[in-house]
Amino acid sequence: MPAGDGTWGTAARLPYVCLTRGPICGFPGPADTVAGRGPRPSWAPAADQERAERAITGNRQASWAFADAFVAEDDVLVRARARSHAAGVRAVSPGTGAALRLLAAAGDAKSVVEIGTGTGVSGVHLLRGMRRDGVLTTVDTEPDRQQLAREAYREAGFAGNRSRFICGPALDVLPRLTDGGYDLVFCDADRLEYLDYLDAALRLLRPGGLVCFEGAFAQGRALNAAHQDAEAVALRELMRAVRDSSLLAPVLLPTDDGLLCAVRHA
Ligand SMILES: C[S@@+](CC[C@H](N)C(=O)[O-])C[C@H]1O[C@@H](n2cnc3c(N)ncnc32)[C@H](O)[C@@H]1O
Known part of the structure; x- marks a missing residue:
């Protein structure tokens, strides 16, 4: 699923969210978004979804920190x-x-x-x-x-x-x-x-x-x-x-x- 289309997709079997078109930036988003996070997929009950979101947020923070330090400075x-x-x-x-x-x-x-x-x-x-x-x-x-x-x-x-x-x-x-x-x-x-x-x-x-x-x-x-x-x-x-x-x-x-x-x- 391409980023930026305001919908949910799957990455590594976890849902991810595309924020840029949701209300989060004050930009117009699709009417059926969940708090600016895109429509909830029918297969994802709310509790699973929140667990998955927490997991992916943690992964992302670790990935970003890793990426930021990837090229060492002299x-x-x-x-x-x-x-x-x-x-x-x-x-x-x-x-x-x-x-x-x-x-x-x-x-x-x-x-x-x-x-x-x-x-x-x-x-x-x-x-x-x-x-x-x-x-x-x-x-x-x-x-x-x-x-x-x-x-x-x-x-x-x-x-x-x-x-x-x-x-x-x-x-x-x-x-x-x-x-x-x-x-x-x-x-x-x-x-x-x-x-x-x-x-x-x-x-x-x-x-x-x-x-x-x-x-x-x-x-x-x-x-x-x-x-x-x-x-x-x-x-x-x-x-x-x-x-x-x-x-x-x-x-x-x-x-x-x-x-x-x-x-x-x-
Ligand atoms: C965030 S620092 C730049 C850091 C630098 N790019 C770096 O990564 O090493 C912002 C700089 O912009 C300068 N600055 C702030 N307002 C400015 C303006 N209106 N015109 C020119 N320089 C300005 C400040 O003096 C400061 O040194």
């Missing part, structure tokens, strides 16, 4: 992560970093924009996936953090000409970047500005380019319409905009806090 990233922690900056998880590296490599990325440098954890992952002659343009409002990121890139062995640091608010900087000049735009700064970053990305990306947004789940708040804080609402709007855009082919990857990605159609 000393360079461990040190960059420690600096991030000390500076009170939330860096991407190892699994999200590995996904970014893979996406940059799969797209043979030469020009990448990163919104939210932090202390350089995501930047090292991106640079490792990009072409050897690629340039990462990374934007942040905090010069001290960018200095730490510069150190991380240098420790990782990247020459100074592989990165371009721009210090300033993203919404001031992005209009100055070249239209259609980028293969990948990675967004990890102010969640309330993500819809603006999406507009900017559509302008900056070449056809076939990729945009990614870190933190789409907002620690789960964006997945539950009961949460009406500004960030949760903004992320739900972003998910709808990306999913429903005729210009984009989207996917929501469940790495860490949710990595929403989309390719700009050629």
Whole structure:
């Protein structure tokens, strides 16, 4: 059963649920859903179903933790992560970093924009996936953090000409970047500005380019319409905009806090 159709299926003889079309995201779902979880299959009595759900939830948490740690980080990233922690900056998880590296490599990325440098954890992952002659343009409002990121890139062995640091608010900087000049735009700064970053990305990306947004789940708040804080609402709007855009082919990857990605159609 394909995911996202709002119905139940069977995986490893257990029922699983497809949440994305149910009311859980505030998205329209089928009328006969059970609390946003899709229609209950006739063969699954409620008690069995709940037991199965508990089992699969446990399995999923273990699987996600396993997947997130699957690609181990080296000393360079461990040190960059420690600096991030000390500076009170939330860096991407190892699994999200590995996904970014893979996406940059799969797209043979030469020009990448990163919104939210932090202390350089995501930047090292991106640079490792990009072409050897690629340039990462990374934007942040905090010069001290960018200095730490510069150190991380240098420790990782990247020459100074592989990165371009721009210090300033993203919404001031992005209009100055070249239209259609980028293969990948990675967004990890102010969640309330993500819809603006999406507009900017559509302008900056070449056809076939990729945009990614870190933190789409907002620690789960964006997945539950009961949460009406500004960030949760903004992320739900972003998910709808990306999913429903005729210009984009989207996917929501469940790495860490949710990595929403989309390719700009050629
Ligand atoms: C979550 S951290 C980025 C972490 C980094 N991507 C990593 O994984 O190592 C978010 C960063 O965005 C920066 N930031 C927040 N609002 C911003 C804005 N409006 N424009 C540019 N940078 C911003 C913060 O200073 C912070 O360093």
